[in-house]
Amino acid sequence: MTRSSQRTSQRTLQSLLLKRFGMAVASYVLVFVVCLVGGYNGLLTGTPVLYLLLIGVIVLSQALFFWLFVSARNLRFRDPSLTEAQVLVALTWLGALLSLLDEGRGTLLALYVLVMLFGVFQLRSRVFARCALFAFCSFSAINLYEAYTYTLGSPGLAAMQVFTLAVLLLWLCLFANYMQTMRQRMRQRRFALQAHQDTLRGMMRQLEDLVATDELTGLCNRRHFLHLATRALEELQPESRLGLALIDLDHFKRINDVHGHAAGDRVLQMFAGVARACLRDGDTIARYGGEEFVLLLPNADSDQVASCCERLREAFAQAEPIGIKVDNLSLSIGMTLMTSNDNLDDALQRADQALYQAKRGGRNRCAAAWEDSGA
Structure with missing residues (x-):
């Protein structure tokens, strides 16, 4: 591959990654809107300073990702899309947000699905399972901490939420593994099809040579x-x-x-x-x-x-x-x-x-x- 084609391929890849990053930022904005609705209905706990601090840290983290993509430093990593890093950061901020909620915590469990779906098609099954385990452990740690400090509102409801999250994450892991298997099969079929096409093109060239060549002398017919x-x-x-x-x-x-x-x-x-x-x-x-x-x-x-x-x-x-x-x-x-x-x-x-x-x-x-x- 020439340098020109390499640069073109890199520009195409960076453009695609920036679009995916834009989708992630849009997801953060939607979560922020959900939080505004929760605050309006009095479901959020904690002081405004904590929310402002959380928003500031989130903005800084996304600015860092944006800088990595724009400067092309993401290409130095094994996974230029930085999908695992973005998913782990999003799960961390989601855990911090849920720790500030009480009654509305169960409703926002669906946000774990939103975050994990971001890595379904990009992350390998083992990496996806690692991210799911991190999500489960972080959410469980919040409930255990509240139980330890006697601030847990309803132990039964908390246990139900933890179990529900475990079921969701397990289903997502199975779905991600299925999608990765399908992608691998499609990739193998594409390679096999390309090999067949190359073989057919070679056979066509041979047929064209046979049609155009005199068999005895090797000259044109x-x-x-x-x-x-x-x-x-x-x-x-x-x-x-x-x-x-x-x-x-x-x-x-x-x-x-x-x-x-x-x-x-x-x-x-x-x-x-x-x-x-x-x-x-x-x-x-x-x-x-x-x-x-x-x-x-x-x-x-x-x-x-x-x-x-x-x-x-x-x-x-x-x-x-x-x-x-x-x-x-x-x-x-x-x-x-x-x-x-x-x-x-x-x-x-x-x-x-x-x-x-x-x-x-x-x-x-x-x-x-x-x-x-x-x-």
Whole structure:
């Protein structure tokens, strides 16, 4: 992954984490509204100073989290979302708030569910259970302290609240474990699907290569060549030219008759190797049919086309097939040029006529049809 993509990924992650942090802050605001309703109905105990102190500490803690996210220092932690830390801080402040309540304490037990749900999808099951245990212990400690100091209003009601909280937290732990299991399965299925997609893409590329390649020589086949030539002709600039040549191996039928078809196949393969060695990067050669081949030379003039074809003809005449001895190997070539206004069928017809002239002239030579191509 490049640095640019890493920075983009980090910005996306930070944006998502800031949105989640905004949801947490909104939850604090809702709890504050609930407390205002409780205070209006006389359910809150304690002095206003304690509530102001609690609000101040909460604001400072959230300001610290906000600074960590904005400064990107959260990325230094193992969990950049700081979900566990935010949940534990929220549970601490919730416990402090409940310690200031009496009759309304049971009603606000639902806030434990609100806090714990914040970590259902992010925390691992073991970490979630640890946070749930902290919530249960902190709430139980409040009731035990009040029982020890004889300030507990109703021991039966307190026991009921503790039991209810235990049931809620246990259910949340089971739900969180179920969600984590489902997420893990979905992740595994996604990876498996991606692997299948990669395999299918590889198979498609192999099929495309098979469709576009001549099996014997490894060169382009006729269909793929016509596709490439048509596209090259469509993209050709007015001032540029495309070289086109039809190549025929001389007396190839006699090679098959005298030495066998296996020898003929080796000669075709040898020609393919010679052609690859003689051509430039970007030049295209394809098996056009039988012992006939077709050559496409981009950005070439008549001299370049003629020089390339002569070099190919001489190299083939000097080559020797491996494992067999075939004398007097030669080929004939018909050449032409194409312009942006040209037609591929017409150009192939001109090259074929030039090839016919080369054969009539005694074979083992190159002939050209420049005059009709705008050369």
